[in-house]
Amino acid sequence: MQKVVLYTDFVSKLKEIFVKSSLDTIFYLPTTSYRYKKVVKEEDFYNIPFTSIRMIDPIKTFLFKHKENLVSQDIPYNQISTIYVVGVKSCDINALNVLNNMFITEEYVDPNYSYWQKKLFIISSDCPYPQENCFCSIIKGTPYPVSSFDINISFIDENNFILESGSEKGEEFLSTYFGDKDSPTKNDIEKRNNIRNLAVRKIKEFNKEYIEEKTSGMSQEVYYKIVSSFEQHQDIWKKESLSCVQCLGCNYICPSCYCFLIRENSNSYKEQFRDRVWDSCHSTGYGRVAGGANPRKFKFQRFRNRYLCKFVFRKENFGFYGCTGCGRCIEVCPAKIDMRKVIRNLVLSKGEQVLV
Amino acid sequence: MNIYQPKNFQIVKIIQETPNIKTFTLKPLNGDKFSFQTGQFIELTVYGVGEAPFTPSSSPYKTETIDVTIMRVGRMTEVLHSMKEGDIVGVRGPYGKGYPVEKFESEEVLILGGGVGMAPLRSLLLTLIENIKRYKKVVLCYGARTPQDIVYKHLFPEWRKVKGLEILRSVDKCEQGEWDETVGVVTCLLDKVNVNTTNCKAVVCGPPIMMKFSTLKLLDMGFKPENIYLSMERNMSCGLGKCGHCQIGSYFICKDGPVFTWEQLKNIPEPFE
Ligand SMILES: Cc1cc2nc3c(=O)[nH]c(=O)nc-3n(C[C@H](O)[C@H](O)[C@H](O)COP(=O)(O)OP(=O)(O)OC[C@H]3O[C@@H](n4cnc5c(N)ncnc54)[C@H](O)[C@@H]3O)c2cc1C
Ligand code: SF4
Ligand code: SF4
Ligand code: FES
Numbered sequence: 060m061q062k063v064v065l066y067t068d069f070v071s072k073l074k075e076i077f078v079k080s081s082l083d084t085i086f087y088l089p090t091t092s093y094r095y096k097k098v099v100k101e102e103d104f105y106n107i108p109f110t111s112i113r114m115i116d117p118i119k120t121f122l123f124k125h126k127e128n129l130v131s132q133d134i135p136y137n138q139i140s141t142i143y144v145v146g147v148k149s150c151d152i153n154a155l156n157v158l159n160n161m162f163i164t165e166e167y168v169d170p171n172y173s174y175w176q177k178k179l180f181i182i183s184s185d186c187p188y189p190q191e192n193c194f195c196s197i198i199k200g201t202p203y204p205v206s207s208f209d210i211n212i213s214f215i216d217e218n219n220f221i222l223e224s225g226s227e228k229g230e231e232f233l234s235t236y237f238g239d240k241d242s243p244t245k246n247d248i249e250k251r252n253n254i255r256n257l258a259v260r261k262i263k264e265f266n267k268e269y270i271e272e273k274t275s276g277m278s279q280e281v282y283y284k285i286v287s288s289f290e291q292h293q294d295i296w297k298k299e300s301l302s303c304v305q306c307l308g309c310n311y312i313c314p315s316c317y318c319f320l321i322r323e324n325s326n327s328y329k330e331q332f333r334d335r336v337w338d339s340c341h342s343t344g345y346g347r348v349a350g351g352a353n354p355r356k357f358k359f360q361r362f363r364n365r366y367l368c369k370f371v372f373r374k375e376n377f378g379f380y381g382c383t384g385c386g387r388c389i390e391v392c393p394a395k396i397d398m399r400k401v402i403r404n405l406v407l408s409k410g411e412q413v414l415v
Numbered sequence: 416m417n418i419y420q421p422k423n424f425q426i427v428k429i430i431q432e433t434p435n436i437k438t439f440t441l442k443p444l445n446g447d448k449f450s451f452q453t454g455q456f457i458e459l460t461v462y463g464v465g466e467a468p469f470t471p472s473s474s475p476y477k478t479e480t481i482d483v484t485i486m487r488v489g490r491m492t493e494v495l496h497s498m499k500e501g502d503i504v505g506v507r508g509p510y511g512k513g514y515p516v517e518k519f520e521s522e523e524v525l526i527l528g529g530g531v532g533m534a535p536l537r538s539l540l541l542t543l544i545e546n547i548k549r550y551k552k553v554v555l556c557y558g559a560r561t562p563q564d565i566v567y568k569h570l571f572p573e574w575r576k577v578k579g580l581e582i583l584r585s586v587d588k589c590e591q592g593e594w595d596e597t598v599g600v601v602t603c604l605l606d607k608v609n610v611n612t613t614n615c616k617a618v619v620c621g622p623p624i625m626m627k628f629s630t631l632k633l634l635d636m637g638f639k640p641e642n643i644y645l646s647m648e649r650n651m652s653c654g655l656g657k658c659g660h661c662q663i664g665s666y667f668i669c670k671d672g673p674v675f676t677w678e679q680l681k682n683i684p685e686p687f688e
Contacts, residue, residue, distance in 0.1 A: 164656065169657060321653060340662075346660070
């Protein structure tokens with residue numbers, strides 16, 4: 060279902076839902092300082108930057124907490140019924156696909172993740188103004204969500220939104236609150252699509268150094284396949300990882316990195332306690348086994364592993380990349396390592412040999 | 416049922432196999448049975464200390480109790496070794512895929528074990544012995560550092576009586592007169608093995624270095640990559656295919672393994688370390 064809604068109408072409706080709901084409903088809004096803000100008062104709905112790029116907080120923080128109990132009886136905040144997260148971007152929606160595929164499988168459903176997932180109501184929005192570290196559409200994404208949201212906001216102009224439902228929950232939301240609104244006209248859609256196409260072009264422009272000129276004619280598939288021909292390229296990986304200080308920031312900030320470590324801390328078998336914390340494949344002890352053997356002993360191996368995991372292994376597992384191009388790891392890196400450059404350098408130095 | 420919560424098992428028996436290896440017999444505290452396929456593993460918890468993966472070494476035909484044979488190598492296993500009969504531990508699982516025993520039927524099977532790597536292989540061996548006539552021939556090659564480090568010493572005399580099962584053993588080093596079988600690393604036993612290498616299945620478990628050289632030697636002897644089964648060890652945390660720790664290439668050892676054929680692993684960087 061698609062409805063054309065005025066910016067002001069939409070915001071007052073959100074406000075209304077907030078005011079009417081009891082404490083069991085939580086709203087998170089994007090802010091101009093790029094952090095999600097938990098709404099506490101009506102005024103917080105003033106000036107929501109729907110058109111901003113993704114927040115700093117990755118989407119996983121809503122489903123897969125940095126530290127959470129695993130076996131205690133009561134998951135905290137039991138009284139929550141709905142968590143609205145507003146302004147989620149396409150790159151984070153795609154990251155959710157990675158997380159869903161890991162945490163909810165036919166064999167084993169992660170209780171904590173699925174608990175939060177059921178509460179989440181995602182109101183995503185298009186990115187008309189991508190920034191220089193955005194590269195979603197370079198790796199098979201788009202700067203606008205196409206599925207896996209409850210409601211998506213796209214833009215006709217400054218005042219008019221198209222609200223689109225992408226789930227049953229979203230459909231219900233739309234018909235309850237905006238059932239009386241018009242569906243978009245052909246003209247509306249065209250205007251919206253122009254804005255979308257412009258965003259794609261912008262991303263291409265920002266990233267031209269990393270694809271078009273430097274790898275002329277090379278398809279994306281081949282481009283990333285090169286990452287996988289690791290063995291021959293040890294020297295390059297060593298060089299590229301030289302300045303990495305292993306702060307683990309890139310793993311923690313990544314919306315699709317999900318590794319965790321279980322910590323057993325029971326008092327006794329009768330009083331069990333264990334929790335999990337985010338873990339990082341960059342840390343030395345991550346792969347260490349009994350007696351100190353370590354399959355990724357050297358920094359370059361761990362550094363390389365992150366690229367392999369995202370561009371090769373997850374692709375083999377799920378058919379899509381583990382990286383969604385959000386650019387967070389580029390911004391967080393104290394050594395200014397830019398994964399786009401790393402891959403380009405690989406291609407430039409060994410690309411041709413790999414292609415044959 | 417919470418997938419992260421262990422069930423309580425009682426240690427009902429402890430056998431000191433070697434100076435640093437013990438076999439623990441565990442029984443579900445609530446009287447349930449515990450079923451697994453040979454080669455699958457469990458996550459064993461020492462409450463308050465840690466949790467680590469181990470492969471049951473008992474026969475899957477026995478479901479009242481399970482045996483785990485554990486080497487003392489670090490923090491958690493150290494505490495485990497100090498535990499007594501009657502103590503309670505936690506068990507999650509079984510996890511992973513077992514040995515594809517059905518593929519071994521009517522074939523020759525070569526089992527190659529090193530050190531405590533004999534643990535999962537004992538479970539496999541007991542499974543094969545149960546129906547030994549189904550296999551053309553079973554050969555066990557087992558190597559340990561010294562005669563003292565040999566596990567399951569009390570079981571070998573029995574196994575030697577099994578028709579259709581051939582056993583070869585080696586130790587890396589020994590005192591004079593202490594050992595009348597082969598001296599040398601376990602791969603040297605392969606020179607004495609008489610099997611048709613083009614069809615024979617080989618099952619290997621042991622320390623990384625032993626796995627590496629065994630694989631190379633088996634390939635050299637003409638074994639096919641898809642006929643070499645390797646028990647891979649990686650750091651594990653969840654055992655459920657979620658935490659990422661056990662990744663090896665695009666596989667998760669806990670979910671897709673722990674047993675892999677060399678065919679699956681040959682293109683992965685540094686599979687053994
Ligand atoms: C599938 C599988 C089956 C196994 N079966 C057996 C068996 O039958 N018998 C046997 O003796 N050993 C077996 N092992 C090895 C056994 O898991 C390790 O010896 C054990 O984890 C060591 O724990 P530790 O705390 O005593 O060692 P330490 O060396 O002190 O470990 C220190 C820390 O490193 C981490 N660590 C080390 N090794 C591992 C690991 N493999 N997984 C997760 N974390 C680890 C832990 O966090 C631990 O706290 C198996 C391993 C795997 C993967
Ligand atoms: S990477 Fe794409 S989807 Fe993500 S914020 Fe940037 S433009 Fe939006
Ligand atoms: S690897 Fe970097 S760019 Fe890709 S999804 Fe993770 S944080 Fe974003
Ligand atoms: S042990 Fe967690 S994914 Fe395998």
